[in-house]
Amino acid sequence: MTEKTPVLSVRNLVVEIPTRHGILRPVDNVSYDIHAGEILGVVGESGAGKSMTGNAVVGLLDRPARITSGEILLSGQHIHTLKGEALRRLRGKMMGMIFQDPLTSLNPLLTVGDQLTETIQEHLKVGQTEARNRAIAALEEVGIPAARSRIDSYPHEFSGGMRQRVVIALALCAEPDLVIADEPTTALDVSVQAQIVALLKRLCREKGVAVMLVTHDMGVIAEAADRVAVMYAGRLAELGPVREVLTAAHHPYTAGLMASTPLASQGKERLRQIPGAMPRLGNLPDGCAFHPRCDYAQDRCRANPGPTLDTCDGRAACWFPLNTKQKDEVSA
Amino acid sequence: MADIQQEIRPSRLRRAWDSDLAWSFRHAPVAVVSAFVVLVLVIGAVLAPLIAPHNPFDPATLNLMNGFTPPNQANQFTGDYFILGTDDQGRDVFSTILYGMRISLFVGFAAVLLAMVLGVALGLLAGYLGGWTETIIMRVADVQLTFPAILVAMLIFGIAKGITPPEYRDQMAIWVLILAIGLSDWVQFARVVRGATLVEKNREYVQAARLIGRSPFAIMLRHILPNVLNPVLVIATISLALAIIAEATLSFLGVGAPPTKPSLGTLIRIGQEFMFSGEWWILFFPAATLLALALSINLLGDWLRDALNPRLR
């Protein structure tokens, strides 16, 4: 364990959306750290709250969603209390965002160079020429060939993969400490996806950036992430080193997720399936939100309050975690 | 209580009350007030023969001595009382407004209905069939948009007036009004429906229907039409206000409803002659009614547009 302050530290974060049918909690009591040079993968199904967590961290929650409790610390500094100008400056300086669709995250009316130099000058005290040189360097760094001649092109003149590289360059050009990548490869083809994943890993290692990689693709997580956070119905189901979580899951949901993914080594037999679907946020069951779909559910799982990482073994929010010694005792 | 509600499927009325639209309506005071005003005015117009104290178009009941009675006063010669006063011929202004609204609302509704049927049908055809059908329909629409609606209406009105014999002219006037306003108004329906159809036609449920072997006509009518009705409803509401105003404008200009069957616009035209001679009420009350009617319908349309827009919810 390192004693260094984590780049991002989220503590008991709660995001609520008031609706006419009551208050929804798309993010419910979520805590995690990301250290410099580390990639934290956040996985979950649609509606599990994985994107909402990222948006809360960068302060991009759409009204009426709002943070109602918890803390977000960036390099030890509270940022969830910041508003307006202060938040905007900090966000640009210390955080970079990479979104799913590279086309909509670039301004189609400005050249790539304009957008890069603008961002650089906004956050770093450098002159016009220096900013342009840095922009070219940033494009070269993300692997855009002939960056010097392509810098004055418009976003539509780039292909999909190249555009996502530009977005990554844009996210990294102000030298942030934290990058939040929300489904950065979902819109891309397999071959380009591999390129982008490799790029993210290289940049993270070389620049010591902390990366939060939000995706639904377990394969991408396995290849890129150091640690993984599995979310279910707005809560953290499991959090731990990626190899351990994926090969020996403690939470039955993670285990089910792994078993239901077709594996090349598995052949054509029936897939293990998790019955049912994730409950809607307005209609969560008591206790552990996963218990109606869980093979191992017992009475304790149905009782409030439900399990959390803190009240369980620290790795999975489950009263009866799998693949542990305690579990063997219970079943014995 | 809650348990009982879960077991019994709520009644149709209950479900309507619980729907998102009804909920949004209850929480929009402007919409509630507007709806109330429109409802009162429409009921007043529909029940005019029952409510109105006089029948202003029955010459037998008119007494010229009652002319120019101010509102809320007894006539100095006859002692008759009129809540909103009378005009130059002794007609009760309150009654003429009620009867006038009948004409205005009828023309408005009928014109919007005509524009809607025409616009939705042409929009669906243009959007779904594409190609030359689309080009021709949309170019005609573009050309029509370059003329102000009132001008188009006056043109149609002028032609119709020329070809109808004088003795039928008064009877024909209302139908010509409806035709004129309806024909000048179909373009926006057609444009919106075509746009929505272009989106819907590429959705997979339409492809599934094509796969099944449904005819284009059945697909347009059964699949696409119900899914493009929301924007049509909004435009229809706002068009209704515009149609009522267009009718009033035409009647004000003297090319609309005849004085024997006056609409609100005709009443305003009659009233403005007395504006500066002190008999303000003959103009004021019809004008205020027209304003209240058009404004309320417009506000209702604005609310409907927001309530039906999923992005604003």
Next chain:
Amino acid sequence: MSAIIKIESLTRVFDVSKPWLNRVIERLPKALLTAVSEVSFEIEENSVYALVGESGSGKSTIGKIVVGLVPPSKGKVEVEGVDLATETDASKIEAVRADIQMIFQDPYASLNPRWRVREIINEPVAAKGGDTTGLAERLLEQVGLSAKDAAKYPHEFSGGQRQRICIARALASGPKIIVCDEPTSALDVSVQAQVLNLMSDLRKDLGLTYLFISHDLTVVHHMADKIGVLYLGRLVEEAPRDRLFDAPKHPYTQMLFDAAPRMDAFGREVEPPKGEIPDAINPPTGCAFHPRCPIAVERCSKERPEMRRIGETRVACHLAE
């Protein structure tokens, strides 16, 4: 085993030119996009044939041609021995059309939101004037939903349940062949497994034949008996499943396999593939893959490789052996 679908040198060209007036003013030539080019394959009865490829490979267009949503520009689609392009007997075409149904990618867009589930499922039969008594209820139970769901509207269901409804609709006319266009790519992993299992069960129970279109290699590996790999509208390799996954012969297939993220490849460091899919309007000369191919020789840029048979595999590459 007999082939239920025979596809011969299927080609589809789309006109993606700007409007006529723009072309005249800007002096542009007509832009033609060859989405599918000279594709031939056969699907055996009661088997799963998968088409894989990245965007622009033409896999969805082939599916739409097979079901008849898009007419081919050239080539032949023969279903149950009936050539759909040349057959003149309308009743024969009608009968064949009823034997092919389709499941779409987006379960949220493929059900009419204003219709009840019962009407949606019954439509294929009702449109032909058939008897629909109890049909929807029976099909709903067959796909793992409840008969009571027939009275509900699509918005009351989750994505996975909607895809089950889509499957029920596809089954309503009692088809023999179902074209599945990315049927699970809009679904979450845990739900994907349910739908894939259901599709496997239905195939066994009803003796269905699937043309399975997907970009997801793990799903294809799980479902398919035989796989065709497409690149820029052309079939580059075709082989039985195990043959293809054990010994891919075309460099593109190899690249695709290497690039796909794997759940057991923790922190894998591999050289990612080079380049991106080229513009389909102006494809490279010769073999379309040659600019990205690690083993390309001069011949590859000049001469288009023909499909060759090597054992059980058919491959379009000069160098494959």
